[in-house]
Amino acid sequence: MIESHLSLLIVVLPLLAAPVIAVLPRGHLPWAISTLVSWSVFYLAVWQLMNVSAGNVISYELGGWAPPWGIEYRIDAANALVALIVSGIAALTLPYALKSVIKEIPQKQHALFYAAFMLCLTGLLGIAQTGDIFNLFVFLEISSLSSYALISLGKKRQALTAAYQYLIMGTIGATFFIIGVGLLYAMTGTLNMADLSQRLPELYDHRTIHTAFAFIMVGFALKLALFPLHLWLPNAYTYAPTVVTIFLAATSTKVAVYVMLRMVFTVFGFSFIENTPTDELFLLLCVTGILMMSFYAIYQKDSKRLLAYSSVAQIGYMMLGIGLGSMLSVTATLVHLFNHALIKGALFMAVGALIYRIGSSRLEHFSGLGKQMPWTFAAIVVAGLSLIGVPGTAGFISKWYLVLAAIEKQQWLIVAVILIGSLLAVIYVWKIIEVLYFQASDETSQITSGQKNINVKEAPLMLLIPMWGLVFANVYFGFNTELTVGTADQAVKLLVPDAN
Amino acid sequence: MISLASEQLIILAILLPLIASVLIVFFDKKPNLRDGLSLITSLALLATVLSLLPAILDGEQPSITLLEMAPGLAITFVLEPLGMLFACVAALLWPVNTLYSIGYMRGNKEQHQTRFYICFAIALSCTMGIALAGNLLTLFIFYELLTLSTYPLVTHKGTDEAKKAGRVYLGILLSTSIGFFLLAILWTWHLTGTLDFKAGGILSGKVAGPELIILLFLYVYGIGKAALMPMHRWLPAAMVAPTPVSALLHAVAVVKAGVFTVVKVVVYIFGLDLLKSTSAADWVLWLAGLTILIASMIALQQDNLKRRLAYSTISQLSYVILAVFILAPLSTVAAALHIAAHAFGKITLFFAAGSIYTAAHKTNISQLNGIGYRMPWTMTAFSIGAISMIGLPPTAGFLSKWYMLQGAFQQEQVFAILIIIASTLLNAAYFIPVIYAAWFKQSEQDNEKSHGEAPWPIVMALMITALLTLSLFFFPDVPLQLAMSLTGVHP
Numbered sequence: 004m005i006e007s008h009l010s011l012l013i014v015v016l017p018l019l020a021a022p023v024i025a026v027l028p029r030g031h032l033p034w035a036i037s038t039l040v041s042w043s044v045f046y047l048a049v050w051q052l053m054n055v056s057a058g059n060v061i062s063y064e065l066g067g068w069a070p071p072w073g074i075e076y077r078i079d080a081a082n083a084l085v086a087l088i089v090s091g092i093a094a095l096t097l098p099y100a101l102k103s104v105i106k107e108i109p110q111k112q113h114a115l116f117y118a119a120f121m122l123c124l125t126g127l128l129g130i131a132q133t134g135d136i137f138n139l140f141v142f143l144e145i146s147s148l149s150s151y152a153l154i155s156l157g158k159k160r161q162a163l164t165a166a167y168q169y170l171i172m173g174t175i176g177a178t179f180f181i182i183g184v185g186l187l188y189a190m191t192g193t194l195n196m197a198d199l200s201q202r203l204p205e206l207y208d209h210r211t212i213h214t215a216f217a218f219i220m221v222g223f224a225l226k227l228a229l230f231p232l233h234l235w236l237p238n239a240y241t242y243a244p245t246v247v248t249i250f251l252a253a254t255s256t257k258v259a260v261y262v263m264l265r266m267v268f269t270v271f272g273f274s275f276i277e278n279t280p281t282d283e284l285f286l287l288l289c290v291t292g293i294l295m296m297s298f299y300a301i302y303q304k305d306s307k308r309l310l311a312y313s314s315v316a317q318i319g320y321m322m323l324g325i326g327l328g329s330m331l332s333v334t335a336t337l338v339h340l341f342n343h344a345l346i347k348g349a350l351f352m353a354v355g356a357l358i359y360r361i362g363s364s365r366l367e368h369f370s371g372l373g374k375q376m377p378w379t380f381a382a383i384v385v386a387g388l389s390l391i392g393v394p395g396t397a398g399f400i401s402k403w404y405l406v407l408a409a410i411e412k413q414q415w416l417i418v419a420v421i422l423i424g425s426l427l428a429v430i431y432v433w434k435i436i437e438v439l440y441f442q443a444s445d446e447t448s449q450i451t452s453g454q455k456n457i458n459v460k461e462a463p464l465m466l467l468i469p470m471w472g473l474v475f476a477n478v479y480f481g482f483n484t485e486l487t488v489g490t491a492d493q494a495v496k497l498l499v500p501d502a503n
Numbered sequence: 504m505i506s507l508a509s510e511q512l513i514i515l516a517i518l519l520p521l522i523a524s525v526l527i528v529f530f531d532k533k534p535n536l537r538d539g540l541s542l543i544t545s546l547a548l549l550a551t552v553l554s555l556l557p558a559i560l561d562g563e564q565p566s567i568t569l570l571e572m573a574p575g576l577a578i579t580f581v582l583e584p585l586g587m588l589f590a591c592v593a594a595l596l597w598p599v600n601t602l603y604s605i606g607y608m609r610g611n612k613e614q615h616q617t618r619f620y621i622c623f624a625i626a627l628s629c630t631m632g633i634a635l636a637g638n639l640l641t642l643f644i645f646y647e648l649l650t651l652s653t654y655p656l657v658t659h660k661g662t663d664e665a666k667k668a669g670r671v672y673l674g675i676l677l678s679t680s681i682g683f684f685l686l687a688i689l690w691t692w693h694l695t696g697t698l699d700f701k702a703g704g705i706l707s708g709k710v711a712g713p714e715l716i717i718l719l720f721l722y723v724y725g726i727g728k729a730a731l732m733p734m735h736r737w738l739p740a741a742m743v744a745p746t747p748v749s750a751l752l753h754a755v756a757v758v759k760a761g762v763f764t765v766v767k768v769v770v771y772i773f774g775l776d777l778l779k780s781t782s783a784a785d786w787v788l789w790l791a792g793l794t795i796l797i798a799s800m801i802a803l804q805q806d807n808l809k810r811r812l813a814y815s816t817i818s819q820l821s822y823v824i825l826a827v828f829i830l831a832p833l834s835t836v837a838a839a840l841h842i843a844a845h846a847f848g849k850i851t852l853f854f855a856a857g858s859i860y861t862a863a864h865k866t867n868i869s870q871l872n873g874i875g876y877r878m879p880w881t882m883t884a885f886s887i888g889a890i891s892m893i894g895l896p897p898t899a900g901f902l903s904k905w906y907m908l909q910g911a912f913q914q915e916q917v918f919a920i921l922i923i924i925a926s927t928l929l930n931a932a933y934f935i936p937v938i939y940a941a942w943f944k945q946s947e948q949d950n951e952k953s954h955g956e957a958p959w960p961i962v963m964a965l966m967i968t969a970l971l972t973l974s975l976f977f978f979p980d981v982p983l984q985l986a987m988s989l990t991g992v993h994p
Contacts, residue, residue: 388651392681394644400572403689410693422686426678433673441661484573 010063010076013047013086014132014142016040018125025118029110031101033117038097040121044128045087045094052083058493062134070134071195077134081494084337085131085261088344092253093124095469099352100246102465103359107244108156116156116244122149123250127258136184136270137194139262143180143226146258147173150251154243165238172235176225183218186211199270207275219266220281227259229322230292233315240311241364245355248307252314253348257340260321264336268498273328285326290420293319297427301434306354307364309431310347313390316424317343320405323417330495332408337491339401342389342480346398349386349473353379354435356462356470366438373439375459378467380439382474387432389477392425397480400487509558509565512551513580516590516631519548524624531617538605541620545598548627552587552594559587560984566637575697578644581637583700584985585770585839589763590634591982592846593756595971597627599964603854604747606960610861613745618655623748625652630756633763639688639698639772642764646684646728650676653757656748657741664743671740676727679734684725687718691772700767704774716783722768723787723824728761730817731824732794739813746857749809754816754849759842762823766838769827770989779830788828792922794821799929806867808856811933812849815892818926819845826907829919832990834910837903839986840979844899847972848891854965855885858957868937873946877954880962882941884969889934891972894927899975 020040024033055061055078065074078086100120108116126146133139151173155166188194190211191202206212221232228236236256240248267276276282293316300312321343324336356379357372358364373380389396402425409417461467480487523544530537558565559582566581604623608616629652632645650673658669692698694709710718727734741753769778778784795818802814822845826838858881859865859874875882891898904923911919956962975982 391677393647393651394640395648402685406686406689407693410689418686422682425681429673429677429681433670437666437669440655441658441666482570482572482578488573 007063009047010051010061010078010132011065013044013051013090014125014129016044016047017121017128021118021121021125024121025114027114029113033114034097034101034104037117037121038094041090041093041097041124044124045090048083048087048090051078052080052087052490055080055083056490056493058496060497071193071198074138075134075195075197076132077197078132079494079497080490081261081264081337081498082131084341084490084494085258086128088257088341089124089127089131089254092250092344092348093120095348095472096246096250096253096352099249099355099466099469102463103245103355106359107158107246112156116153119149119152120246120250122146123153123255127254130258130262134196135194136187136196136199140177140181140184143177146255147177147226150247150255153247153251154239156247157242157244159242161238162242165235165242169235169239172225172232176222176232179218179222179225181222183215183222186215186218190215196265196270200272203271203275207278213279216271216275216279216281220263223259223263223266227256227263227322228315228318230288230296230315230319233292233296233318236315237308237311240314241305241308245351245358249348249351249355252310252351253344256314256318257321257344260318260325260336260340263322263325264333264498267325268333273499276328282326282328285322286414286417289319289323289326290417292316293323293420293424294427297424297431300431301427303431304366305364306357306366306369306435307351309366309435310350310354313428313431314347316427317347317390320401320421320424323421324405324408327408327412327414327417328499329408329412330499331404331411333495333499334488334491335401335404335408337494338404338484338487341487341491342397342401342477345473345476345480346386346389349382349470349477350390352466352470352473353382353386356382356466359462359466360459366435369435369438371439371442372459373436374442376461378471379462380436382467382470383439384436385474386477387436389481391428391432395478395481397477397487399481400484404488509555509563509582510567512555513565513567513582513635514569516548516551516555516594516635517580517628519544519551520624520628520631524621524628527617527620527624534609534616537617537620538601541601541624542598542605544624545594545601545627548631549594549598552590552631555582555587556591556981558582559584560981562988568637572640576640576692577638578641579637579699580632580635580641581700582635584988585763585766586634586636588839588843588982588985589759590631591985592759592843593627593630593634596751596755596846596850596968599967600747600751600850602960602967603750603857603964604745606958606964607745607747607857607861610958610961611745613659614661615659619659619745622652622655623751626656626752626756630760633760636700638700639691639768642767643680643684643688646726646760646764647677647680649757649760650680650728653741653748653752656752657744659745659748660743662743668740668743672737675734675737679725679727682725683721684727687721687725690718690721700771702771704770704772704777706772707774707777711780715777715781716786719773719778719781719783719787722772723765723790726761726764726768728757729765729824730758730761730794730820731790732797732817732821735794735798735817738817739810742809742813746809746853746860749813750850750853750857753813754853755846758816758820759846762820762838763842765824766827766835766842770835775830775832775835775990778828784828784830788825788916788919791821791825791828792918794818795825795922795926796929799926799933803929803933806869808859808866808868808871808937809853811868811937812852812856815852815930815933816845816849818930819849819892822903822907822923822926825919825922826903826910829907829910829914829916831910831914833906833913835990836983836986837906837910839989840906840982841903843982844891844903844972844975847899847968847975848888851884851888851965851968851972852892854961854968855881855888858961858965861961862957863954868940871937871940872944873941875941878956880956880966882938884965885941886938887969887972889938892934893930897973897976899972899979902976902979
């Protein structure tokens with residue numbers, strides 16, 4: 004009996020946990036319960052993925068109301084993959100959180116922090132699970148509001164500005180989205196995605212539909228930080244508490260990219276997009292974004308900000324797949340969605356471990372730390388190589404499919420940009436590695452705090468284990484692509500039925 | 504039964520150095536055990552590789568697939584003649600080089616010796632992977648790992664100079680391999696749906712005209728380790744590394760991995776026949792010829808011994824490219840032979856340079872007057888190596904040049920013949936002065952603090968490689984047979 008409700012349980016479990024955690028006393032209990040919840044949700048997500056990996060679809064009617072009147076949760080391989088990413092990263096981030104949160108957040112706020120974290124998890128999972136476009140908006144707001152709160156908990160005062168900036172931009176994005184949804188509802192009288200995709204083709208020439216499409220695209224481009232609408236992201240990632248940065252960097256933009264995929268391929272259909280300039284616009288923005296943001300990353304002096312700019316560039320890669328609109332390219336998008344979550348999760352965890360020990364995220368303060376913290380350093384090297392796309396890592400698989408998709412479409416400029424982007428990644432990744440690997444020469448160590456680093460110890464095990472879990476995943480999925488590419492293939496078959 | 508055994512041996516050849524690199528970590532505080540372990544592993548690897556020889560000489564090509572990343576994209580190892588030759592050369596020289604490293608690293612009291620041996624072992628594992636790779640993807644994976652694992656060796660000293668050199672090293676090798684080589688591989692995959700090495704090539708009939716030319720150049724310049732100008736700058740930069748690294752990696756393993764890959768791509772991906780149909784092959788030939796001449800002329804002007812050797816390496820690497828792009832079966836044999844011949848000669852020269860640095864702390868050619876009488880063994884070995892570079896009998900270098908010229912005559916490649924003659928003269932011009940200075944010039948400062956030979960492991964190592972250089976001339980049977988079976992020519 005309960006089995007049929009498991010897809011709902013994935014969302015409801017963290018939602019119910021949040022208020023309970025908020026009223027718990029101080030101590031480790033809030034953390035323990037959130038960890039338990041996140042692992043249960045992860046377990047459910049694995050179960051869910053196994054159920055849909057054969058290509059079938061789970062349809063769950065909320066409250067027993069049949070769609071299109073009631074809310075429907077419609078799980079196919081794409082949803083299940085995204086839910087797996089979100090819950091998997093949460094399950095790895097929370098063990099990491101225990102020590103990091105104690106260090107970075109005042110004790111009286113711990114319970115509230117974990118409650119907000121659970122709400123954020125609820126929102127992101129809800130977006131991934133739901134098949135109802137208004138329900139999606141509700142979950143979007145749940146995740147956004149909780150992430151504003153989470154970011155503002157950062158140690159530095161700039162965290163407040165960063166959260167405020169994100170609040171303004173995020174709200175504009177959400178508003179645009181809901182305007183688009185309203186217009187769609189006015190035209191079709193339905194909010195169910197599957198239903199919308201049935202009814203929209205007749206209305207393709209209608210100007211309201213085009214307007215709705217534009218609002219929805221811009222709204223979500225803001226949420227996923229597509230260049231040039233990315234301005235909120237670097238500050239938010241830099242000043243948020245480490246744990247929040249890890250979680251948001253690995254999941255929230257990925258979920259937004261997933262929504263984009265859903266909107267473009269399921270709701271509107273790519274044949275609609277092809278007749279608008281959207282796909283060309285996407286390609287243009289992605290190409291510019293990849294190049295510019297990679298250059299920005301090279302010139303950053305703060306490790307978190309460097310990785311944040313790199314994230315914006317990487318989002319360009321994912322959106323390229325949507326812009327190209329072929330089966331292969333959408334596979335590449337989904338694969339990169341998954342792989343990039345692993346890469347950035349591992350990198351932010353490793354940088355977080357450095358910050359945990361020395362209390363600074365400035366690159367010049369990292370000088371020579373590779374010797375004192377060899378495991379953290381090795382994690383940065385492996386995850387960094389994965390970010391570059393060196394063969395034998397997950398990042399290589401993403402790049403492989405992406406370049407192949409571009410070659411297939413004879414888009415040589417995009418091929419060149421993807422490869423140049425990788426080379427720029429070499430530079431900014433190596434900037435971090437070089438600082439950690441070499442001891443500072445005498446002049447520089449006098450200026451900076453290089454001398455202090457001598458007594459630094461390796462990060463505690465509670466930070467190392469989740470970090471290395473992700474690092475191993477990076478290598479594992481670089482060789483075994485059954486889960487990533489296999490699931491993506493299944494998802495694409497349902498997403499892009501009309502593509503050749 | 505024998506094929507099963509060879510498959511296991513292939514895996515063992517790649518795993519052995521890796522296992523050693525892990526074990527070395529535990530012997531960090533016990534230098535004798537650590538160095539002994541390196542030596543034993545290298546000998547074990549040699550035994551493993553040599554025991555693969557009978558199978559390949561019988562004409563077998565055992566293969567093993569480890570895993571399939573995606574349909575058609577597998578990690579596969581195949582034992583074939585050229586790879587066997589390369590693996591043999593690398594495995595044969597590793598124990599010698601380890602012996603030399605022990606003498607050199609201790610003699611110069613280098614820091615971070617454990618890291619040095621770890622990275623060295625990993626680099627050797629990658630070299631074996633390249634040599635035994637059964638398809639382009641497998642080769643590419645090990646190719647990239649080789650670049651990365653040698654980075655800590657290049658920047659071993661940790662000085663600002665080393666850091667800069669490391670940037671050039673990684674910058675050129677990674678950008679060519681990701682920018683061009685990977686693209687070429689992906690393009691090949693898109694065109695043919697396979698990346699396997701097949702006799703006769705996989706591209707014939709799939710690509711023609713300008714696309715073929717672009718693809719060829721993507722490969723030739725993408726394989727930056729082959730140091731075809733203007734992608735050669737990383738090699739002189741890498742000379743900041745300790746001499747054993749320059750000797751085994753930047754005269755043998757890494758650079759030979761580059762030209763080895765070029766030969767493999769030409770023979771097994773394009774196929775000689777497809778390349779004969781396009782003028783692009785001639786362009787590469789000219790580029791290789793120019794690289795030979797220009798690098799030799801730059802070598803002529805270098806006073807730093809290691810830098811002169813580095814530029815000599817660049818020019819010698821282009822010999823291999825030149826030979827294979829003559830597109831005659833005999834010249835392909837020459838290309839394969841030259842991989843071995845140059846390896847033995849050049850490692851001897853580097854060993855000698857390191858020996859001089861260790862014993863006399865001299866790095867420049869102008870300081871070497873009369874050094875032959877203080878370091879007779881070293882300079883004898885150096886002379887043998889230099890003669891092999893010039894290509895005179897009775898050394899290995901003569902053998903490969905002989906086949907190269909034969910192939911060029913067969914194809915009536917006047918350009919190639921002229922280049923070979925001119926460069927032989929240039930080689931003589933930059934090596935003979937060194938030999939002359941060492942043996943016939945008087946040392947200017949008589950009161951100079953007298954020094955003798957380098958520590959015995961160094962001397963022993965360089966005598967072994969000098970002997971190998973000579974013996975390849977007298978006993979060329981096995982390498983020749985391997986090289987011949989590459990293109991199906993029989994003597």
